[in-house]
Amino acid sequence: MVKLLAGLALLLPGLFWWVWCGDREKDPGEALAGILGVSVAFIALIALFFYTIRVSITPPIFGLLLVLFLAGTVVGIIRQHGAGINARWLLALAVFGLLCIWRLAQAEALVLPAWVDSLHHTLISRKMVEAGGLTSTLEPYLPGPFYYHYAVHAVSAAYAALTGLHPAEALLVVGQVIGAGISLSIYALVRPLVKNWRWAALAGLLAAFATKMPGYYLAWGRYTLLIGILMLPLAMSEALRVVQGRQPRQAAIALTLLTAGTLLSHYFTAFLLAVFLIILALLWLVRSLKAKQFHWKELAALALPALGGLVLASRWYWRLFRYSLGVFHPAVTFSAGAAGDVNQWHYYWTLVGPYSGYVVLALALIGALAGLFHQKTRGLALWGLLVAFLALPLGLHIAPFRSDHFALVLFLPACCFAALGLEWASGLFRRPWQPAALSAGITALVAFMLIFGAQQTWDVVNPDTILADQADLAALEWIDTHTPPEARFFINTTPWGYELYRGVDGGAWIMPYTGRWSLAPTIFYPFGGDKAFKAQMSAWGEKAANLKACGEEFWELVQEADLQYLYLREGKGSLQAAALQGCAGLKQLYTAGGVSIWLIE
Incomplete structure (x- = not known):
């Protein structure tokens, strides 16, 4: 019960945002995903704020922050005349709860997080608990400045402080809840692009059961990338809403917060978000050139919230650039010989599997190519195809990122466009085929991907990484x-x-x-x-x-x-x-x- 209450307490920042600034056009699944993402963003930004003013988050301060968020949430609900939870909210909460149970059950065999990345993630969380927030160094454990992406450590440290769990145990629990939340994030990304919410739900379920990633992140302890993938689709979804002009004020606020949260979650997902925003800006430029008329307000509506998020995270990014230039060397290189490396290709197919994952990938390729011809999905399709290309071990290296980094996140666009492709196919072939036969065929294919995929992805913990x-x-x-x-x-x-x-x-x-x-x-x-x-x-x-x-x-x-x-x-x-x-x-x-x-x- 303490663990559950602590988890709910960490969602208070997102609840506060939702009752005051949430987009009421969103359905409960989208709203719940946004609450998760904004809570992460708030926690990371609060940690950065107290770091900037050089004040530790002591237990009284921590308690006061929770009370303020709770009071603000209650006042917001009262102002809305007690808008309650309906059946759709109960369904969204139930699905999220079941996803959490699925992810936690996958980790049941672990007494501590798996593999080597989990070691320093736990150490960072431990240091945050001891320091009372974000820290400039990991001393006395390790020397030198600290400038790592820290959102997951801030969340797990806060959870450890609330529950009394060891930071390692807190990281394991938080990581699995984040893994469950990724399905909601993907749902939130696809939902505005489809008429029927079931196709968006399918995209989220494919990520939970049909693809190896993100579940296999558990075996490698990839908790920073995990939380980055939670944040990335949410920021992308808000960017699409801004471009479409849907609830511009609410979308701008959400995009600002989620951009900052993504930047502080993982530098690779920050890069992927930047690429997506650039693609949207280039599409705006193409439309403007064709129309011979430049609507600068449309570009500003996208750019200003994104820049606002960068400003919020700039204190940490200044530190990143200051200390990382001597350690990491950004560069674009190409090695023709690497394209023929059989081991790299075997590794690629391992990452994007299992067999159900290959079906998802094939459907996604068709769906993404079709998405190029739909204005609503063109930006996402270009982004997804670019990620798919960079995931191939062809020897192209955008340092410090490798092709396998892109393969690790390929499930995200793949699940989106597999669902979108099936939706378009259902509409395209409905006339010449009998609706019953079409529905039966799609249902059988979906059942195969989910049931057979769940059987293959259930045991994600590799004994060699324990x-x-x-x-x-x-x-x-x-x-x-x-x-x-x-x-x-x-x-x-x-x-x-x-x-x-x-x-x-x-x-x-x-x-x-x-x-x-x-x-x-x-x-x-x-x-x-x-x-x-x-x-x-x-x-x-x-x-x-x-x-x-x-x-x-x-x-x-x-x-x-x-x-x-x-x-x-x-x-x-x-x-x-x-x-x-x-x-x-x-x-x-x-x-x-x-x-x-x-x-x-």
Whole structure:
């Protein structure tokens, strides 16, 4: 119950926006999606505001903010004479609830978020909880400035503060709710483009059950991209409403907030939104040239809210550009040889699968090509086809983004245009075919994609990406209560790429979960730009990856890194507990479930 109430509390900013500025033309599904997205945007912007004025969000301040949003929401409802919840609202809430149950059930086997990205996402959330909001550095955990996209960390930190959950547990819950919310976001994007809401619902359901992404983000811990994909369709939908002149004031306010939220959620989705807005602006230019008349107010109606969102996020983006220029180098390159890389093509088909996903992709291609001939969908179709092209491993590289980044988000336009394509087909073939036969055919195809897809995408957790199980969690809790905060741990490591090293078992969770130092302190350690620190961590990680006994090299590493404890998991890593039996200077403190913790005396 506490978890549910905390989740509802985090939706108060979006509810406040809806009762005061919401577009009443939207149906409950669209409205609920907007409430989710605007809540994320508000939380991220509030964190940025308090960071800018250098004030921590203490529990009293946090409580006061919630009270203000609640009071504002109640007053807004009273002003509207208590506009209540009807059957359509209950349906939207029920569907969202079922989607949340589906996503949470997919994560049931995890005691901690999966894979290596989850480690630094948890560490950032932990630091936010400790600092009382957005922070300029992750010290004492990692050196250097912090300038990462942070919306998901702000939301999970707020949820952890409200529930008392560990930031890792909060991230796992929040991530699955966000995953469920993506279906609502896609619904909100498609709904203004179709007459019947069922086609928009189909688009959202395809993303939930028929495609591998975004469900598989769980296996990789891609929580920042997940929340970015929640925000992106909502901002795009408002941009389309602005272009169509529908409720311009409400759409402009929503576009401003959602643009800012998208910018602070993930830099890749910020790039995708910028591309979409540019496409809409170019289409306006083409229409103006054809008509030989420029309606500048139409362009301003689109550009000003988008620029307003950029202004709201500019404090953080100034920091981003200030610190990232020496780390990331934007460039457009092409490698002709990469187009023939069989492994890359295999990886591409893995990302856009499974078989139901291939059907979605085929329908989407037809739907997107047809969408080019409809003014309402032309901008979205051009954007979707561009994403589809850039997702192909043809050797075109828009640094710092790779083709697989585009493949990871390809499900978004694919689900939209698969549904739109089926809607257009139902209208196109209704005359020559019997309506009953047409409906039966479409129903059978949809049933195949959803039911067969759900069977294929149910088990999204890859066992190879699970670093910690229940035995590791018990060991981490033991560390938290039985070792000093300044303890330094040896853990087994393995190469990760880019001259980085990662942990191979629950030891990788020591810093994010307990705050103690460990070798390979998440793969985030180069992010601060301290080259000497990166080189040192990588050197120690390389040594740890090759140790098999407590010989001279082991003791040299102990002395260099000032190690005081060892964390070992049976069957994982090069150094095993069996090799330490009888080693002088080592004392076993803990052993359970294949995990052993040793004191270096």
